Amino acid sequence: MAVLLTAEGTFAVRAHRRRRGLTSRRYTAALFLLDYLSAWVGFVIGLALLNLVTRNAFNRWSLIEYNLRHAFWFPIGVVIGMALTSGYRVARRSPTQNAFTDFKELAMATSFGGFVAMSISYIAHRLTQWEIQVPTQVIVGVMTTTFVIAIVRAVLRAIVLSRRPIRMAVIDDGTTYQRIATHLHLQRGITLYGRIAMDTSDTENTIGHISEIEQLAVDFKLDRVIFGSINSITPEVARWYRRTTELVETALVPRMFEVISWRSRLTDMSGLPLLEMAPPHVSRFDRAFKRSFDILAAVVLLLLTLPISISIALLIKLTSRGPILFRQERLGRDRKPFTILKFRTMQVAPSLSTRATPSADKDAPLYVVRGKLNETTRRTWIGSFIRKVGLDEIPQFVNVIMGSMSIVGPRPFIVSESDIQDPYYARRFEVRPGITGLWQVSGRNNLTAEELRQLDYLYVSAWSMWWDIKICFDTPRAMLRGLGAY
Template sequence: MSTVDATRAATVQPTASRGRCIYRIVQVTADLIGLGLALLIAYLIRQSVPGVEHANDLSNHLGDGVWALALGWLIAIALMGGYNPRFATTGTEIYSAILRATVVAAGFSGIALFLTGQPLSRVFFTIFFMIGPVFLLASRFVIRRVINGMRARGHLQSRVVLVGSMPHVDAIARTITRETWLGYDIVGAITPPHDPRRRSRLGIDALGTTDHLADIVREHRPSVLLFTAGSMMTSDEFRRIAWDLEAFDLDVIVVPGMSEIAADRVMMRPVAGLPLVHLEPPRARASLSWSKRAFDIVSTAAGLILISPLLLAIALAVKLGDGGPVLFTQQRVGRDGQLFSFLKFRSMVPDAEKVRAQMLENADRDRGNAVMFKMAEDPRITRVGRVLRRYSLDELPQLWNVLRGDMSLIGPRPALPSEVESYHDDAHRRLSVRPGITGLWQVSGRSDLSWDETVRLDLFYVDNWSFAQDMSILVRTVRAVIASEGAY
């Protein structure tokens, strides 16, 4: 191991256990501050309630049991996994842990106060357990954003060694390279003895074979050892490697053979020493449920009423811009291949479709999406249209498409008939649900994405639909629109 590599190993990332310890200290400190603020707010509100006799009595009993409430709450959070670093940067598990801990802490605290006869105000108790979760959830959201933001900028990196054959290593490396917020710095790969390649197509060097895995880990000191699909020949071989790794301070991650499956569709149940994975079927049919349709209708109707003045202002701006039509109507492919009239505020010159064939000749100016035609500097876009596109205001008439049942608020982007003709077999699954105004494509880069990435995201949405995911996409859409990422 060279001097440069040794220095890099020491500075890029501390040991895995130290990193976990730092995270827990920061999170517990944030929780103490949050609960302290919740105590103060609950106290002030309780003291200001009109008509409550002997309001000052609360201060006499505040020190008797209130700090026990906070301590019990912190213990409940720890027991529910609220301080697990593995949940800190992705997923909803850490937020679910806070909600479960709140219910447990409130229940046990209420019972304890009743049994011990503590005269703590019920108003104070209720407000405390209503405000406290807000601070607890907010602190985790902020810490997550800070950690992921720093990782995306090249800080807080974890040295990771990939274990597996070179094709599997490249497949995982593409995701790691794309998702910079994961904070993984790939050191190299450890390959099976039967794989003679010393470098992958992506340029990842082989550090050695699995026969010498422990020696390689000792030399390169990774924080994470990530086993790709098919990296071990037998379960006994993997068990022996796990024994060899017992003395090392690192995180071991195993990537199963299945991918693009949401965590809530997978349940592991050890049976007779075998880690059996139970997999729920895809949820394309569930995304067509009456509850999703009801949410679309109610939300869209309310939204149209609220933004009607904005719609009128945009219509006037488009009309006065060049005197052309306000709306742009186009045939798009909806659920099960059915065509429908797709509505947008016109953002291009009136004869934009006539000159599209000429634009297709400039394929070198396209941003790389081989199926969906998008140009970063499309000369057909009007001055008003450029503003509309920057903030996705041109999409607002599609709310009418949602009311009519052609589209949903969230789903894959509706495709042109010419695009569908270019679909490969897997891509046709995008048509099994209603297309959406927004979706994973919209919040993950939009027009900057390649066609393969677009299909991957849409298929993930179709197969793993959930109402919680829809709400997450709506929130992320607001952020994506404000940032104008990939909008052109």
């Protein structure tokens, strides 16, 4: 396939670069309009809440028309705040964005917008005797507007991506492509077309060579390209990398990505780029805060899921013989053994001969290594369902309350899988294992044991409460999709 160097080819590439989907001008205009309308809706919700919880005469529902008339500057201030904090920049619309990752930026933008609205209101009052907005209304309006804008933007983004997914390809030598592809398939709104080879002799399972990037960008209408594993950065590779950035949005998977976390910081030393690694340490305060969150969340979720638990327990008891709960020994924090609790999903095996035989291939995905596909004959119909959506793990909230587990943490490996002596892998025993975690939202049993250990290390070394909350938000989607559940 020839490289496009002609005037016609250049025109084709430029036409390909036209903004589409999340980068279109229509999408930007929709953000402006919806943010403005969402600010009004958020302000009204804020007034309703103030009417319920306060006795201030200004917050009475009967004065809503008066308050809305004097809140004229609030939605304008929110839009100005969004614009000044780069809320409408096309360059910041990453495929990994969602309502949760945007929430901190939205909160900052709406807070700044509230400050702008108060400032404009004060200036208008000084010049024209315009009534100053009630500060309490602005503060509550900022909080409610942040949630409304986050929800509206998430819905708009989902609609746009369903109609026009982000078209992607991976430039890779083949060593990390499957790992990258697994993560990309977890993201909604992405169409992965395949791998672009770095070497001309590499033709297996590829859509082309990097020297054909211009033609490939046009043929597949690529929006974004990810550079994966590259053995050596030759001048030719660097030249094609620079050319790729001119054609499509480009991202680079860093080397040693298994140990790089979000807390790593990009700096430079006399022009030499350096990626500073955050020290992997969980302080006593972090542990106490996380434990408090675990107890509160476990108690609340256990009570909320009590009707579901009773229904599942009855169905298990009525449809098969044996106990309602499945118990198994796992290793927890500091390698202390504990008994994990789950709803039983299979018929009780009378002997070891009827159990599934694990695979000897340790590099295979966990569902193969553990012989989970061979367990289907023993699985009950209710067991298949609750295992697929993760409801079999509800009893583990009891493990959390008792202190042997956490809501979010490394996967609780069985004893036979926990004999690795490498300190790199042993770090997962520094924290309590979790009901959910990076492994849960990254593919579960579709991942290999090695990949799970890498995710465990990444979680421990980069832990934050904010990350725990994000994983909790991502878990329901992973459960409903049933990805990696066998």
